Amino acid sequence: MTVRHEAGKWYVVCSCDLGDARPEPAVGPAVGIDLGCNAFLVTSGGEQVAPPRLYRKAQAHLRRVARCKKGGDRR
Numbered sequence: 001m002t003v004r005h006e007a008g009k010w011y012v013v014c015s016c017d018l019g020d021a022r023p024e025p026a027v028g029p030a031v032g033i034d035l036g037c038n039a040f041l042v043t044s045g046g047e048q049v050a051p052p053r054l055y056r057k058a059q060a061h062l063r064r065v066a067r068c069k070k071g072g073d074r075r
Contacts, residue, residue, distance in 0.1 A: 002013040032044035040051035
């Protein structure tokens with residue numbers, strides 16, 4: 001454990017040695033992943049994953065918050 005006083009604040013750093021970690025054996029075949037523009041990702045098996053629509057899901061909330069006054073109770 002190390003205790004430090006830096007830039008007016010106190011920090012404590014704890015570390016421990018857990019020994020050698022053994023890797024777990026692989027359960028299935030290796031899979032390659034390609035990140036792209038048209039599809040969010042494509043695996044080596046040809047499976048395509050659509051990009052998450054996080055902005056679209058939050059758009060209604062963002063529209064409501066944009067109309068609120070800064071510093072107001074409803075923002």
